[in-house]
Amino acid sequence: METKMEWKTDCKTCRSHLADLLLDESYITEHPDLAAHMAACAECRTELEELQATVALLGEWTAPEPSAYFDVKLRARLREVQGSEPEGLWSRMRSFLLFSTGRRLRPALAGTLVVAVVLGGGGTLAGLYERSAAVVVQASPAVNDLNVLDNNAQALQQMDQLLDPGDDGSAPPTT
Numbered sequence: 001m002e003t004k005m006e007w008k009t010d011c012k013t014c015r016s017h018l019a020d021l022l023l024d025e026s027y028i029t030e031h032p033d034l035a036a037h038m039a040a041c042a043e044c045r046t047e048l049e050e051l052q053a054t055v056a057l058l059g060e061w062t063a064p065e066p067s068a069y070f071d072v073k074l075r076a077r078l079r080e081v082q083g084s085e086p087e088g089l090w091s092r093m094r095s096f097l098l099f100s101t102g103r104r105l106r107p108a109l110a111g112t113l114v115v116a117v118v119l120g121g122g123g124t125l126a127g128l129y130e131r132s133a134a135v136v137v138q139a140s141p142a143v144n145d146l147n148v149l150d151n152n153a154q155a156l157q158q159m160d161q162l163l164d165p166g167d168d169g170s171a172p173p174t175t
């Protein structure tokens, strides 16, 4: 029967196809079930009509024009920010390095320091090891020399960490 065919498509099914009906005009002719339901059900028809009206409205919508001085103000602001950026960035980085107690930062920072030592010394890694050993040999009981010794031990430890990328759980190779 004709009426039975109409209601084979219920409102729920119809609503789930609203997007198809909205975006594809031929969809309703290709799906007679939906067409029949739409013809019979005022609620679904209203739903689709409201959606169509909303889409039509969106199609007409245009972004508001910026004010006359928008470009001028924006460029001035950009110049301002560009001018202050290096100092601002540096002070932010410095305070981050000084005050951050993050665990992740410290190994990274140590690695950076070792790289700086290697590059700054202008020598090879072997050269750094040799110089470290020399300092260790020359170490006197004086407090200053003990500090140097301690620093060297730390540098060597950090370098081992740097050279061994898998220090997350896996034991570093014993030398």
Ligand SMILES: [Zn+2]
Binding pocket: 010, 011, 012, 014, 037, 041, 042, 043, 044, 045
């Ligand atoms: Zn319906």
